[in-house]
Amino acid sequence: MSVRAPVTELENLTPGGVPVVVEGGEAKVTGSAWKLAAYVFLENRLAVLGLAFVILVVLFCFVGPLIYRTDQINTDITQITQAPSAAHPLGTDNVGYDVLGRLMVGGQTSLEIGLIAALLATTFGVLWGAVAGFVGGWLDQLMMRIVDSLLAIPTLFLLLVLAAMFVPSVPMLIFIVALVAWLVPARLIRGETLSLRSREFVDAVRVMGGSDFRIVLRHIIPNTIGTIMVNATFQVADAILTIAALSFLGLGVPPPATNWGGMLSDGVSYTFAGYWWLIYPAGLAIVITVVAFNLIGDAMRDAFEVRLQRR
Amino acid sequence: MTGFLVRRLGQSAIVVLGVTIITFVLTRLLPGGVARAILGSRASPIEIAQFNHDNGLDLPGWQQYFYYLVQLIHGNLGFSYRLNESVGGLLQDHLPKTIILLGISTLLALAIAVPLGMMQAVRRNKLEDYFFTSLSFALYSMPPFWLALILIIFFSANLNILPPVGPQGAISTYLDPAQISALVLPVAALALVTIALFSRYMRSSMLDNLVQDYVRTARAKGVSTSGVLYRHVLRNALIPIVTLLGLSLPGIFSGALITEAIFNYPGMGLLFWDSAQTRDYPVLLGVTVVVAVATVVGNLLADVFYAVVDPRVRIAA
Numbered sequence: 001m002s003v004r005a006p007v008t009e010l011e012n013l014t015p016g017g018v019p020v021v022v023e024g025g026e027a028k029v030t031g032s033a034w035k036l037a038a039y040v041f042l043e044n045r046l047a048v049l050g051l052a053f054v055i056l057v058v059l060f061c062f063v064g065p066l067i068y069r070t071d072q073i074n075t076d077i078t079q080i081t082q083a084p085s086a087a088h089p090l091g092t093d094n095v096g097y098d099v100l101g102r103l104m105v106g107g108q109t110s111l112e113i114g115l116i117a118a119l120l121a122t123t124f125g126v127l128w129g130a131v132a133g134f135v136g137g138w139l140d141q142l143m144m145r146i147v148d149s150l151l152a153i154p155t156l157f158l159l160l161v162l163a164a165m166f167v168p169s170v171p172m173l174i175f176i177v178a179l180v181a182w183l184v185p186a187r188l189i190r191g192e193t194l195s196l197r198s199r200e201f202v203d204a205v206r207v208m209g210g211s212d213f214r215i216v217l218r219h220i221i222p223n224t225i226g227t228i229m230v231n232a233t234f235q236v237a238d239a240i241l242t243i244a245a246l247s248f249l250g251l252g253v254p255p256p257a258t259n260w261g262g263m264l265s266d267g268v269s270y271t272f273a274g275y276w277w278l279i280y281p282a283g284l285a286i287v288i289t290v291v292a293f294n295l296i297g298d299a300m301r302d303a304f305e306v307r308l309q310r311r
Numbered sequence: 312m313t314g315f316l317v318r319r320l321g322q323s324a325i326v327v328l329g330v331t332i333i334t335f336v337l338t339r340l341l342p343g344g345v346a347r348a349i350l351g352s353r354a355s356p357i358e359i360a361q362f363n364h365d366n367g368l369d370l371p372g373w374q375q376y377f378y379y380l381v382q383l384i385h386g387n388l389g390f391s392y393r394l395n396e397s398v399g400g401l402l403q404d405h406l407p408k409t410i411i412l413l414g415i416s417t418l419l420a421l422a423i424a425v426p427l428g429m430m431q432a433v434r435r436n437k438l439e440d441y442f443f444t445s446l447s448f449a450l451y452s453m454p455p456f457w458l459a460l461i462l463i464i465f466f467s468a469n470l471n472i473l474p475p476v477g478p479q480g481a482i483s484t485y486l487d488p489a490q491i492s493a494l495v496l497p498v499a500a501l502a503l504v505t506i507a508l509f510s511r512y513m514r515s516s517m518l519d520n521l522v523q524d525y526v527r528t529a530r531a532k533g534v535s536t537s538g539v540l541y542r543h544v545l546r547n548a549l550i551p552i553v554t555l556l557g558l559s560l561p562g563i564f565s566g567a568l569i570t571e572a573i574f575n576y577p578g579m580g581l582l583f584w585d586s587a588q589t590r591d592y593p594v595l596l597g598v599t600v601v602v603a604v605a606t607v608v609g610n611l612l613a614d615v616f617y618a619v620v621d622p623r624v625r626i627a628a
Contacts, residue, residue: 149329
């Protein structure tokens, strides 16, 4: 059986995994490691709240436009910067788009870029870190010095240089954000690989004739899944913030496409006009989404890390 | 200690070299080549050939890199044809202003975050701890530019007590009574995010130290609660904060970029942002090198300090 399985309340389990009946005669939840992790996760009320918010935001952005239909392609100069009314619950922006509808469309871009960039960055970073940590020697040194050097350049500076060099489109933005984001998972997974590669199970696979390739892909990486998933969740939150910052600085997706950061960028000029509907909704959407992903990440860390379960 | 220093210095040197390789590769990736990117699309072939020759761009790749490195070592960061000034000269003008902004806000953040984190650790899981934990969580998840916007709306548009634009003119006038109010909002916008981050770490660092055996020993020997707290726990809890300060340098620089862009604060971040919009590549790459080197040096200093105050680090490394 897997020794490193994240198990809740380790002290309540006998070595065979049979739950000890605790006071009150109630048996603790048992089952696979995944089930136990899910149990700890769901026990955390904030995490469930975070998950609920993510589902709500996804529904709002992707199902919302099917119910609340607005024209998000053609501008309407006769309807600019109107205050919220029955026709436009959140008013209209500086070129006449309905803000509520725009929030949905912009959210789609924000979420898509955030999720895909995080997925790309995590996949690449994990492979990079696992290979560096497993092979070791000069290759490890070389690979990690590349990571160190890229990490030395503050994220936003590197992003702005890249965004200035390459014309931003959604795929290009995903690529640029992922290019900067893979460094942290690479470092984390290398650290874990270093401690995993000297374990007995690695020797066992080798004795059985498993290739290095197999060891890394089938044994080392699956053992770091906790770290990977926790980091990936935070990556999504970070990517959404990064893409918002980039768009706010004027180097995001070109219109009529938009995202929450771009909406804020358009609303800035009306700060002193009192057009609050151009500033608060988009900002709040970012905050809610990022907080939700951060809550989920925190809870997953608790669920996966046995050490922290004392809390 | 000497061995540690030498090893750590060597690592930093390699990372700095790595950064120059990255910026060098970036210049090679410029659309249409370096000369086109800098001289513009209307440059004649003769001008381009002359530019390439002057800047060693007609040499083989490794020689170009070597040439670039020699230029950097001599402090030649490039020349902005758009602003008709050397990048070094531009930095001389803008860098001190950024240092003022970062210095004041970081010191302020530390002065608030350290006592705050300490209080939260001592009163953990009480009402005030929950309050400040949620507050820092919210601040931490907030896009920094949105926070700055809210500050502007509240203090400039609604209350009309603070200017929405950072100080302008010569740097010597920044702390004059007439200009000082212009510093308040940029400093606050930067400091609030840093406070949120640092107080969280300070809290957990204090909590880690509060359960150590030395605390119990000191208590058993009759040291008062505040004595243990200030003389023993605080001093040990501050050590990781120094490392954190080094590690968060890139984040602080990125924050300065956004803050300066919003408040039109004429520092390095604003220079960088303007250059990104006008595609002024020499400035972009020159500033990137400077910021990266500053980050590496900051990390090095933090590590060395860590090793000086905590002997365990030296022995382990």
